[in-house]
Amino acid sequence: MANTFNNMRIGIGDGSTRVFPLPVTGSVFFTCRVADVEVFCGPDYEILNAAADLGLDYLVFRTPPANGSEIRIDVVDAATYYHLFTSLDVVVKPMRPRVAVEAF
Numbered sequence: 001m002a003n004t005f006n007n008m009r010i011g012i013g014d015g016s017t018r019v020f021p022l023p024v025t026g027s028v029f030f031t032c033r034v035a036d037v038e039v040f041c042g043p044d045y046e047i048l049n050a051a052a053d054l055g056l057d058y059l060v061f062r063t064p065p066a067n068g069s070e071i072r073i074d075v076v077d078a079a080t081y082y083h084l085f086t087s088l089d090v091v092v093k094p095m096r097p098r099v100a101v102e103a104f
Contacts, residue, residue: 005075013065020071022057025050028077032059035069 003024011020013034030047032039039045039061048058065071 003075004077005073008073008075010059010071010073013067013069013071015067016064018061018064020059020061022047022059022073024075025055025057026077027057027075029075031074033072034061034065 005024008023010022026049027047030041032041032045041047043062045059045061048060050057059071059073
């Protein structure tokens with residue numbers, strides 16, 4: 001059984017960070033908004049699936065979101081689990097994943 005999540009907060013832009021870990025994997029349909037404005041896969045961002053040691057998916061922006069801009073997503077048909085980070089109410093900060101440069 002798959003899950004749907006609406007208006008899930010991913011992080012806050014700082015003007016320089018492009019990569020944000022996602023708390024769900026395997027989404028079929030994905031909507032992303034930065035500062036309440038919808039952005040589009042391809043020209044604005046891409047999703048790296050299971051890109052790091054923990055098997056997390058990452059949202060990678062072509063241009064870093066502006067400082068203070070909130071990043072939220074809607075996800076349809078995500079994998080049946082919601083990462084442990086979220087269920088423990090732990091703040092997941094943006095990081096630099098160990099991904100081959102060719103992935104970008």
